[in-house]
Amino acid sequence: MEYLGNILCITGGELIRSEKNPEGVILEGTYKSLVYRGKMRVLRRACYGSPALVEYDSLPRRYREAWEAVHGDPHARRKFAPFAERLHEDVEAYNAFTAYTYDGGRKLPDEAIVSYCNDAMILNAVRETLEVMTAARRSARLSMAGRWEKMLELVDGIRADYPNNLPKTAITLKRKYLRYQAEGYTALIHAGFGNRNRVKVKDQVDQAVLLDILSHGNQLPATVAAETYNLWAGSHQAPTITPRTVLNYMAEHAVEIDDSRRGSKAWADEFDPVVRRRRPTAPLLLVNSDDNDLDLYFKNGRDNYYRFKLYVVLDAHCDYILGYAFGDQVTNELIREAYRNAMRHIRELTGGYYLWHQTVADRWGLKSDNLLGFFESLATFTPPTAGLARAKVIERSFGTEWHNALKHYNNYAGHNITAREKHNSDFAQANLKRRPSIEEAPALIARFIASMRALEWKGSGRSREQVWLDGFRAMEAGRAKRITEEVYLQRFGQRHTYENTVRNTGITVTIGDLRRTYDVPETIYRQAVGRKVRITYDPADLSRVLVEGDRMRFIATENVPLPMALADMQPGDRERLNAVLERKKRLRDQNRQTREERRSLLERVGTDAQSLLQAGVMVKEARFGASEIVNRLALNDDHVDGGSIRRKY
Template sequence: MFEYYENTLCVQASWLYEEAKIMSRSNYKQLCARGKMTKLNIGGNGRKALIAFESMPKRFREAVVDIAGDDPYEKTKHIIFRDYIKPDYQAELFYRDYTLEDGTALPEETQTEYTHTAMILNTCHYIITNMVTCRKFGGKLKAWKKMAEAVANLPEHTYKHKLPRNYRRLKQRCNAYKENGYVELVHGNFLNNNADKLTADGTRWVLARWANQVNKCANLAQLHGEYNEVADQKGWKQIREEKTFYNFLYSEEIMPLWYGHRHGELAAKEKFGYQLKTKMPAFRDSLWFSDGTKLNLYYLNEKGEMATCQVYEVMDAFSEVLLGFHISPAENYEAQYAAYKMAIQTAGYRPYQIKYDNQGGHGKLKAGNFLSKIAKIQTATQPYNGKSKTIESAFGRFQSQFLKRDWFFTGQNITAKKQESKANMEMILANKANLPTLDEVKKIYEQRRREWNSAPHHKTGRPRIDMYYESKNPDTKKVELWDMVDLFWVTRSKSIKADASGISFRESKVKYDYMVYQDNGMPDLEWLEKSVGKSFIIKFDPEDMSEIRLYEDTPLGLRFVTVAQTKKEVGRAAQMQEDWEQSHIRKVLSANADQRVERRDKMEEILSEWGMTAEQQGMNRPTLKGIERNKPGRKKAGEIGAYQKALSNQDWDDEAELAEPTESIFNRL
């Protein structure tokens, strides 16, 4: 029924639903899938699945105790103190390399004593800080007493130590060791800094000199020599041993001060900053990660040159399934948009939360409310914190396990240290002409993604794709057809002003022209007349730029106006025109003329109502040029076309020469 596995009290899974009948088998599977119970061992091949007792919900733990009739911790055989003692190779290395003031090492027997002492104190610290293990020893007070007794009874020929028998002194010794580290165990007679003391000013100089980022101190030998030179001038005591500076600078309280200046603040953050312990989601679509990186496959570009490109991936954190991707020359918002669109189509559901690196084109996606439409929560990963980017770890395994199979693999990123993580450039350069094209690389990459998704998850052993599709998330919404339209239309942050040509703007350095058309294919001239000079907010699908939607920005939000389509283009030369183009041009010219007449007549009606037409004031009304002719019997008026032609033929250099030519023009009209 009960047993310990990796020092954790466990209950056999089958006993819970077959013998005790505390829960049904389906309920058991559901609790494990949701992370409500922790499975420490998978059944099969003679093994029995084990559930951590403390991970079970309280009602089930109480039911187990009722059936067992006793506290399982008392009922289960305890592991003795010696079973918890583990080797400490770092302690062994520390005491082996420890150099005394006279340049000698610690005696071998002393090295062994200190190493064994560290191992025992490590065990005491583990037991007292582990809730489950400490409970096995009867709680903290009883645990110290039992540990002191166990330490005193350890066989001397196996564990050489001089730890106290009194549990209070053992506790003090353990706390001091954990606070000060391995050096705490070194006897005072051995310590190097007894003979040589750095003065208060001397320590500040040493710290400043070692942290100097411009005039760097190469090593401790240089620091030692420079210090003694300064000591002569300042009247400080000379330091005989270089080890004195090491002991000072590498002490636990001093090292964090200079580490960032010498190795970089991010390195100091990584070494000394507190690291949160997190656990992955219990079911699919709880969290999606996205990130862009180099596609680690070489190809031949159109110029016949060896090249690489970028890939943007969206991954489900629960199953590590790669849901959507896009390959492009650089990481931009179009790549991110396309990858998320593919991920939504693959999943069929919206994620609860997405995490992204806040670089590339995410600003555009946020400005267009794209990210907020996809998920309830959208967060950027903490900058300069690689450990917060789970997708980077998964993608590293994808590279090393799958992309690496191709001979044109570029190797992993520049920080990879293993030779196996690097490219075989001799092979690649010798076969440069045999490199695949970009289209071929895309197909190969798709295949590698399928292999990754079908491969066993490194923790569960189940195929990632099975984990994903067999999981259900109760808090995510299924994506319907109309959701896709709302999700994947991007809103431009800047408004566009309409002019006589319609709507024009540039996107990714490409110019797009649009016009609002009627059902019969004719331009909506009435809309155009009323919209020239008006600003519109535009929404569009980056993957299909044939159509856009126009909105007015009102105090109550965006108001939909109409849909605009790619502006029709007709040939200027008759020789290049198709039949439909000639017909289209005639219809548009005719509609333009009708609109001019209608616009003029409407205004003339208003002028006539108030006696303000040109005729009512004894003058001639100009005709609509290109549409109307002069009435019979009416004296021919000067033609604007002739004026414009004559004006275009004039040649002047400045405004002073304008008067005479202009006068002569009017005389000729």
Template sequence: MFEYYNNNILCVQAGWLVDSILSKSNYDALVKRGHLKRLQKGGNGRPALIEFATMRKDIKEKIVSIVGDPTEKAKHITFTDYITIDDTARTYFNTYTLPSGESLPDKNKAEYIANSEILNAVERIMNSTMSKRKVLGGKVKAWDKIAQVVQELPQHTYPHSLPANVRRLRDKFNLYKKDGYSSLIHKGFGHKNSEKLADDAKFWVLARWSDRVNRCATYSQLFSEYNSLAKQKGWKELKTEQTLINFLTDPKIENMWYGHRFGELNAKEKYSYQHSTKLPSMRDSLWYSDGTKLNYYYQDEKGKMQTCQVYEVYDVYSEVFLGYHISDSENFEAQYAAYKMAIQIAGHRPYEVKFDNQGGTKTLKSQSFLGRISKLCLNTAPYNGKSKTIENAFYRFQNEHLKKDWFFTGQNIQSKKAESKANMEFILANASSLPTLEEIKELYAQRRREWNESKHPKSDISRLEMYLNSTNPATSPVQIWDMIDMFWIERPKPVTCTAYGISFKDKGHKYDYMVYDENNMPNINWLRNNIDKKFKIKYDPDDRSIIQLYEETPLGLRHVTEALTKIEVHRGAQEQEEWELSYIRQIEKANKEERIATRDKMDAILTDQGRNATDYGLKNPSIKGIESSSKQKKKRKKKTKKERTDIGQYQKELSNTVPTDTKNIYSIM
């Protein structure tokens, strides 16, 4: 609080005046009016100094009443002039190594450096008669005055541990002059009780405390067992269990037994290096997906209280929940539907997706499903909740939104807060009033909207606005063929095209498809050209109205065309709608035209090659049901069998013949 200005003017530190006697406003006013003479302004570590001699009488009296005569205190100020920085001491203590191989703690370093610098000052004063006179007023009872001054040094400036006793201080000084810096380090420093344990005793203690089968419940039990074995093992008995505690809680020892006693995952959480990471700065840079319990109770068809699962896809940048699916369990269908919804909402592929390798995700991975969605596809480290940002989002979503509803199941079972628990007493009392699963789905969709439309914790806008306002140049827009590639399922077996079109069964249900032209009429030409051809099929399991046909080539699948659900018509006229008759006639006409065109094309080829029937003196048959013979058929005699020139007549006779023996059957031909 006191200090000499220019080595001869006694001053009081302004900070102490304001803290102990004057208010800040009063101090400023007195300085301004000249009632307090400020010789040094504060700043850059220097205190503001007020000359003591020029102070008003009432202020001087208050100072004396609090701290005594400042002229006596000034001796302490003069003493500090002799305390200088000892770089050699600072180097010695900062680099000192204990027998255990460890360095000194910072607190002890500061203590020993202060001790050495103060003792250096004492030595300078004691070696100079002038200094003794100036600081101590002479050599009579010099050590009494030194001990008093040393003990009144401010600890925040000089954190020393020098003794207050005059004789002990003098002995300390003499030892320091003789042995130097090493004399200041406590001889028992770093020698904990655990070091009294013999090496074989340490192994026994470590193994006993780590035993996962015959567990040691408490330190007291360990202490008792140790001492009961000590005599037999030749160990020194311990006086206190603190010896064992000190040994086991040493960080170099604790990490060895922690996993055996509390579980390896807990040890991993406590001791494994954790990365500090920066979150993405744009949308669709990173998506997380995970399945969890949907934290609502509902009432099933039988009136029983149930819960279900939800699988969510989450954009890390904006915290927007993009896609989800509710089901009984975390399976392929749930993940497929959630990602499909997320892609449809985003309109872009994500750069990277992360997921855990649990549940149906293994199926996803085997089908390269997630790999088709993004540029990077990585599973999060197992048993590492910190690696999944989505888990923290789930926690906040549950806590801020789902908890609003009375049938909330509570959060994670490990949650300890009462607020995180379900009110089971109330829920069970009202079990008959629980919502249905459909009502739960509607409510969950509403709560998700609330989450997406609420303010982002690190922004002044909503999560959804944050997502929509962001762009990611590294992600491409999703086209229809991207959706097919990502979400359409490929049937493992090819399907053969027939006159009925493309037909196959899936889970007991038969699906029929046809290739149609731009007028929504069956593409008769395409059908005739692809009968008996095998096609690979891709389809959207959520919309079976359209399929894509592919043919296998040496280079892989090649897209051929798309097929739509085949149009069905009524066979009986009674149930036919007006459009059906017209539809049937159009197709019949197209079939006839196609038959004629095919016959004419082939006849032209045969004629060109000299192989038409007429080239052999024979006739080409007409297309039955379409064309009629231009020549009149000659009538046979009534008793003569009618000549069979019509294939239809021939087929009719054959079907009406009742065979009596093999001979008669062949006589017809």
């Protein structure tokens, strides 16, 4: 706005609302219509370098009121013009406030510097105005009363244009001015910025007492903390303080006291310096796992509000859920099952089992359940900082997108009880009859996990699963850590409780409530038969197991019985039967070949078990050894009769 002569004018650019001027009050079309119909007076048309000037008082009333609601009455500003003309930037004030430091080198924030510079500039204008006013009143022999009320009116008149911290009563404005005159620029700096001339708690002991009160774990409110401190102040001749002062100290020393006041977790979330990190450049470089109280209600008998514990294994490359498991509570076996599920899913996606390079998992059960050894057998294990949620990538995944996906289900339980977004208990009660039972949970949770895997990844136009697959295919060959099925079962499998014996019928083991029989591979049969072994299995795939015994380890596949009746034969059964018969024949042939090779060797050295027995010169140890030889020969279809060996051909 400006004056043309003595007429107050407003420019067309100020009046017209546009993207560049959202505070305008008239649309461009309305503006042109009002000018054309003579509803407002244009004193100067727009030309290059000069905006159009509209007489302010000629504006229709509705537009004047709209303007003044935002910008105030422009006529009222005119009486403050002489005072505003005395406002001049104080360069020395800017230099002083910019150079000011406190608390070991901290600087004033930019907004505080601007405000304090305005304070100094206004108080400088007050000084000049007071000098002129005082001189005029003295020459006219008028009373000096009311000067500060007049100064306050002038200061209030320019507050909108010059934001400041100056008092809003005449007496406090006078005190502020006098302190400024005596102390200079530092008188304007608040005690919260280390200005010791402004604080009431100046003594180090007094401050230690106040901070100790504020550090109390009961999180004393400002009123109680002030009362408690003032008891100390009253007995030690120290100034009392108000709750406002306490709040200032809370804010100023939050970094120091909040660890004790609010707890280490709250302190870490707000004040512990954040280490910004880039996501892994490829899949399977870093996986993170954690448990979550799944926010879905299920029916469990009379309990209509039952919730499962969900354990999730996540690839940090694109927050892709590799595996999961759920149960009544988090246990050692639940965690292992989640990782088994992750490996099975990796095989579904890639066709093979692949290990990752690094694992970040919660510290739960690391010692008591020996999970540390399990994690370290898979990859480099790095537990997150205790109590620091942001140290785990997976925590962010349990946020907005997670709950938006859960909201598709009628049994959604809402955010946790401390969240802003509360659970609608009325809606939950109305949907009790539609609530799924715990028997329906596996399918429902699988559907939820599938929806999370299908979410678009950060505006890429691709699902998280596709991003993961593309990254895996583009990964350098040397970074992929493929493992065999034997290693998979050894590291991820569940070990059977009891030992089993390898017999000529195979390995029969009871898993759950079912007895299953597994075939021993032909290559290991002679070594394994008759031995005690331990079985390790994958609960989700019992078609094969890992067998471990004394100096042997092998994969055994489940036996598929052959039909007795020819009429029951299916395609492929004849081939399997022939293969079994051929295997039996090969075993006998191997035994025969072994015997012949042994006899050939004994003939070359001119001895055999029979001659040694008849010689009668053997010591006890040799006789015992020979007896063992005879016993083994007897097992190989030879017959011992009356001290001589009769071979059956």
